[in-house]
Amino acid sequence: MSTTVLYEAAGPKARLRQRIYTAVSVVALLAIVVWFFWRLNESNQLSYDKWEAFVTPDYLRVILVDGLLRTLQMAFFAIIFAVLFGVFFGIGKLSDHAWVRWPSWLVVELFRAIPVLLLMVFTWYTLGIKAENSAFWAVIIALTLYNGAVLAEVLRAGILAVPNGQREAGYAIGMRKTQVMSIVLLPQAVKIMIPAIISQCVVALKDTALGIYVVAPGLTYVVKQVYLEFHNRVPAILVVGALYVLVNLLLTALASWLQKRYVREKKPLDTPPLGDVQRR
Amino acid sequence: MDAVLDNLDLYFKAFGYTVALFLVSGVTSMILGTLLAAFRVGPVPVLRWATSVYVTLVRNTPLVIVFAAFSFMAPMLWGPLNFRWLSVHIGGFDFTAFFAAAVVSLSLYTSSFVCEALRSGVNAVSVGQAEAARAIGLPFSGVMSQVVLPQAFRASVPPLASVQIALIKNTSVAAVFGVAEATSQMRSITNDFSSQRTEIFIAFAIGYVVIVEVFSFFAARLESHWRVAR
Numbered sequence: 001m002s003t004t005v006l007y008e009a010a011g012p013k014a015r016l017r018q019r020i021y022t023a024v025s026v027v028a029l030l031a032i033v034v035w036f037f038w039r040l041n042e043s044n045q046l047s048y049d050k051w052e053a054f055v056t057p058d059y060l061r062v063i064l065v066d067g068l069l070r071t072l073q074m075a076f077f078a079i080i081f082a083v084l085f086g087v088f089f090g091i092g093k094l095s096d097h098a099w100v101r102w103p104s105w106l107v108v109e110l111f112r113a114i115p116v117l118l119l120m121v122f123t124w125y126t127l128g129i130k131a132e133n134s135a136f137w138a139v140i141i142a143l144t145l146y147n148g149a150v151l152a153e154v155l156r157a158g159i160l161a162v163p164n165g166q167r168e169a170g171y172a173i174g175m176r177k178t179q180v181m182s183i184v185l186l187p188q189a190v191k192i193m194i195p196a197i198i199s200q201c202v203v204a205l206k207d208t209a210l211g212i213y214v215v216a217p218g219l220t221y222v223v224k225q226v227y228l229e230f231h232n233r234v235p236a237i238l239v240v241g242a243l244y245v246l247v248n249l250l251l252t253a254l255a256s257w258l259q260k261r262y263v264r265e266k267k268p269l270d271t272p273p274l275g276d277v278q279r280r
Numbered sequence: 281m282d283a284v285l286d287n288l289d290l291y292f293k294a295f296g297y298t299v300a301l302f303l304v305s306g307v308t309s310m311i312l313g314t315l316l317a318a319f320r321v322g323p324v325p326v327l328r329w330a331t332s333v334y335v336t337l338v339r340n341t342p343l344v345i346v347f348a349a350f351s352f353m354a355p356m357l358w359g360p361l362n363f364r365w366l367s368v369h370i371g372g373f374d375f376t377a378f379f380a381a382a383v384v385s386l387s388l389y390t391s392s393f394v395c396e397a398l399r400s401g402v403n404a405v406s407v408g409q410a411e412a413a414r415a416i417g418l419p420f421s422g423v424m425s426q427v428v429l430p431q432a433f434r435a436s437v438p439p440l441a442s443v444q445i446a447l448i449k450n451t452s453v454a455a456v457f458g459v460a461e462a463t464s465q466m467r468s469i470t471n472d473f474s475s476q477r478t479e480i481f482i483a484f485a486i487g488y489v490v491i492v493e494v495f496s497f498f499a500a501r502l503e504s505h506w507r508v509a510r
Contacts, residue, residue, distance in 0.1 A: 006410050006420060006428065021327075022324055022326050029326070029330055035357075039357040040356075043357070113449075113489045114488045115449040116452075117456075118466060118481070118484060118488065121466060122477060125474055206340070206341075210344055210453065210456070212344060213455065213456045233353075234352065234353045237349055238353075240345055241341050244340065245340045249340060252340070
């Protein structure tokens with residue numbers, strides 16, 4: 001339903017009222033923005049020495065290369081592994097054999113239900129908190145397990161969304177179960193899944209920021225060093241937030257472009273909610 | 281298993297904080313999100329635009345950054361936002377500044393997802409319903425509150441349930457900012473008994489699974505009870 005059916009084309013009285021609402025909200029919004037910057041300025045957060053680190057090329061290089069690039073690396077590895085994990089357990093959930101189906105269901109349900117941070121702390125201690133790169137891999141493993149479980153659900157929905165005739169045609173020309181899955185169903189399901197995979201990339205990228213709890217490298221870690229040196233915590237928060245938003249918006253734009261270019265499917269995949277026993 | 285069994289009081293207290301965080305932020309985020317959704321589909325273009333900017337920004341910011349903003353930036357903007365004035369003690373639970381900052385961050389973050397879920401619910405209400413409501417002369421507020429929103433709420437129970445389940449899991453981020461909820465308790469017990477880390481992890485994972493499954497059970501009941509024929 002488009003929103004325009006919710007109200008009539010405005011008459012003279014309503015137009016006046018809407019103009020008043022518009023004026024009031026513009027003033028309120030402007031006041032919030034002005035107040036925000038005024039208070040930042042009052043508390044001395046806009047002075048040059050607070051922002052120096054973010055405009056000096058050397059620091060900028062460290063933030064972007066040791067910070068952002070390392071964060072993107074973690075998200076990238078996590079998504080690649082998560083897709084593999086998702087394919088494995090998503091197909092497992094569709095298996096004809098109960099002894100494959102049930103464990104897959106359990107794994108997917110479990111990792112969807114527990115917080116990434118809990119997983120991250122556990123994998124960090126398992127890899128050894130003093131071991132080299134343990135925090136880096138703890139972030140990747142935790143994100144893989146969580147996003148993989150979500151993608152398993154998406155993949156399952158994607159395979160079920162492929163028209164039934166495709167599967168039947170595969171069996172009719174004498175293909176085996178494995179062949180029908182890998183040659184007929186999976187390629188079509190993956191195509192439908194592309195936008196969901198990319199929106200999961202956004203989730204994974206956002207969750208890399210949790211690495212701060214296990215002292216993982218990446219953007220939050222590097223910027224923490226910066227604000228400990230420059231005592232500019234507030235500008236640091238704003239810069240990190242802006243960088244994350246920027247990268248995520250680029251990913252979202254990519255997703256909608258791919259959707260238009262390759263998928264042309266308007267309907268989002270129908271994944272069952274957690275704990276929905278009827279549809280496992 | 282001893283590590284958890286010997287500290288059962290800490291275990292339940294930690295999950296008490298998790299549930300408290302979830303309940304308070306859940307209710308607040310629903311109220312805020314409904315307000316945002318009304319702005320988002322309303323007749324004032326400036327508010328539509330502002331809400332969409334807000335939702336896009338918040339949805340693309342990591343929750344940790346939202347928490348950091350409310351723990352370190354907000355007090356600088358306006359003194360009372362440090363929440364030092366808050367100190368409520370109920371039973372053995374202390375609700376202090378850390379708890380308040382966590383509730384504010386979680387509520388604002390989740391409200392943007394609630395807004396999107398409700399908007400998809402509004403889109404699921406058939407056009408005829410709104411047209412009929414306008415035909416009998418209801419103003420925008422009447423169309424929304426009497427006809428569209430009641431149906432939209434029902435249609436958006438499944439997405440809203442997913443949003444609230446995500447909130448249950450997101451309460452763990454409060455651990456990073458000093459609330460002694462389940463994940464932070466798990467880390468500190470694991471730190472003391474690191475040889476029993478697997479048992480500790482399983483015990484805390486079960487706690488979260490129980491909360492999530494209990495919530496989804498009620499959400500599913502509500503959905504089947506409320507399902508409308510469209």
